[in-house]
Amino acid sequence: MAWLKRLFRSKEKAAKPEHKMAMTSEQADKMLRMIEHTQDEELSCDEVFKLLYIYAEMASLGEDVGELFPLVEHHLEMCPDCREEYEAVMRILEKRMD
Template identity: 55%
Template sequence: MKWFDKIFKRKQSTPQKSSGMEITPEHAKKMLMMIEKTQEKELSCDEVHALLDQYAEMSLRGEDPAELLPLVHYHLDMCPDCKEEYEALARILHAPIEY
């Protein structure tokens, strides 16, 4: 995180009075850490299985599960077992609305 401190120290050394919204270094750091955390987090097969219902229902409702549950989407991309599971579930859920 050293580069980050550098950027902000340089910025703060030029004194300026700004009004309105200001992102403090502390705030920005927290945001960055959150982003890093979400990117690092990977779901286990068990966790994905627990979310498959929701995932399938979202796609049934016309929502975009890949956007709402990106970690599940990512896992399904990487894990053939879970993908098979999901496809089976989707088939069941989609059956009544298929012509």
């Protein structure tokens, strides 16, 4: 727990009043995972949308889209809205009724 103490030592005096947040450990884990995978440069939703049809079609053809479009793949991991839309387009391309 040394790291935990280290994390807050510097701010201890300036700490604001205690607040409680209704967060489960799964939710905290999910958020920390996102922070961990944050990159300095990330594509925006609009930039991804302009590439999504190419990305989806190549994915449906079995291409390694993660290799070809790493920034799109990364955005889809970080953005639930774009992810949901990508998966919906894939269901159309693969005629899957999930």
